[in-house]
Amino acid sequence: MTLAIVTMSELWKSLSLRLALLMFCTLATLPVPASALSPLASEYRLEAGDVIELSIMGIPEVKVRIPVDLDGDASFPLIGEIKVAGLKLSDVRTQVRNRLPQFVYKNRTINNGDTSQLIEANEISLRILEYRPVYLSGDIARQGEVAYRPGLTIRQAVSVAGGYSLLGVGNNNSALDTVELQNREIALAINFAKEKAQVWRLQNVLGRQVAINRSEFPSNLSPEVLNQILDLEAEHLRIEQNDYEVEKDNLIKVIATAKERTANLTEQAKSEGEGAKLDAEDMDRVNELFKKNLVPASRVTEVRRAALLSSSRAQQTSVAADNARKDHDEAIAKLQRLLLTRRIAAAKDLEEANAKMESLRAELDTVKKKLLAGTAGASLLRARASDVHIWIFRRNDNGQSRLVGEEDTELLPGDVVEVNLNINGSEIAAQAADALK
Structure with a gap:
């Protein structure tokens, strides 16, 4: 074994530390009363799946987690693999303490220098970190x-x-997981409450004016959760109703405007038609006079231009009246489609929400029955x-x-x-x- 050369100060510190550690290890190895030992400590032998931990006093950076592999071997630093399967921890500790002190541990200092430290047997600690399950x-x-x-x-x-698995007794079915069933019950209750609130909203969309009955909602929901669901659905109804009223009011205004414009243009077209008829009669009279050389040609041209202008104006006004009438009819059709489409969509959504709500109700009943069956079985099992x-x-x-x-x-x-x-x-x-x- 090769010893490291150190300064007097370092040697003194090392000797002081070793004396303190030696005293600690001596106290730690005093006999322990048999009554204080666990049966595990006397009969347990290491096997694959166990994890042991190696540490060396005075070298805190050496703390190694060593699993026992499938072959029953454990790989230790410096030493290598040791067959530990079937051995007691004390036997393995003896082997490690016999072999590891043959090595010198080198540690790098802050100044990039190397310090060497001897490993003493009583400084080596070995314990079981994790037992196999x-x-x-x-x-x-x-x-x-x-x-x-x-x-x-x-x-x-x-x-x-x-x-214990209670639902599987006698039929080898899958086990009842009470926690999962309780979580499932809460999730189903929340979804049921959402569908129930949606049904309430759609009924009001259809004009049924239904009030919220809190007793119809699942009793295992907290008031805070239920209030949040109802508030969100009420806000949805308010926004939807507001959008519908705005669109309906706009169409009603368009209908009123188109109706008024149609009436005005129809009256104007009638008046201008009568004026065009008079201008046409005046043009016929002037043409007769022109044939008799009683009026100049300029007069004929002037009367003809006036007749054409009044006739054109009467035709344009008549077309405008027809267009206004079409706008009026289209706006009425849009309003009818708005009312019909809204009711059809609401009725369809209401049918789907009711079907989904009934499905959730059936699932909730099943989960409740399973929980009750588990409770009943647990009572029977205790007895x-x-x-x-x-x-x-x-x-x-x-x-x-x-x-x-x-x-x-x-x-x-x-x-x-x-x-x-x-x-x-x-x-x-x-x-x-x-x-x-």
Whole structure:
């Protein structure tokens, strides 16, 4: 082993630190009463899936997370791989403390220099950072793995996994997840309230003047949420009604204006037609006089021009009256289409909203029945706790053993727990039916 050359000041600091650490490690290695040791500490052996942590006192930057791979090996810095599967942590710690002090740790200083530090056996700490999980199967709400911690009992593991599966008893159906059902119930209640509020709005659009009845909305909605839904729909109705009234008023104004213009132009066309008729008669009279050489040609030209002008003016006024009449008729048709289209669209939307609301109502009833069935089953299960059968499958030196477990039995990492609720499904159905009455 090669020792590093250091200054006296650094040596003194290093010696002081080592003395303090030595005293700490000596106190840490004093015997511990047997009653204070967990059963896990005496019988647990490392396997693939465990994670251990290596740290060295005095070298805080050395803190390594080391997983145990599928081959049962753990890769340590400087040392390399060690076969740890099947070994107790104390055995692995002994191997590491025997081999790691053969190396010198070099650390780079702030001034880009290197300092070397010897690694002492009593400075090496090795602990289990993460245990491999336990696995739950059978009549459990969420089957699968549960993170292990020392002292974990079957009761606690089942609680983390959502409790016993009650709806699946006797028929191997998927488990009831109460939390998800409750969230689903709230989501359905919100959507139902939205559709119900939309139905109210559409009924008012159709002129039915329906008032809001809060008792018809889901009771599990908070007043704040319900108020927000109703306020939004009321605002929608107000804006929609305002837009409709504005468009309707504009068309009514167009109709009134076109009607008045049509009347004026019709009267004007009648007057100008009569004037054109008189000008035409005057032109015929002047032409007769011109033939008798009683009027000059200029007079004929003047009268003819006046007759053509009055006739043209009468025709233009008549066309304008026809156009005004068409504008009047088109505005009336637009107003009728506005009324009809609005009612048709509202009626169609109302039919769809009612159908969707009924579908949501059916889903809500189903979710409520499932929750009630779960509650009834839970009550029955509490009364029949003796009918819960639990088996623990645990690996040991002889392979795998099957143990009979109870709810307060402590588990070990890697245990597989199988739960069987020996309860007649008809009993739960009867309890659920009673709860729904």
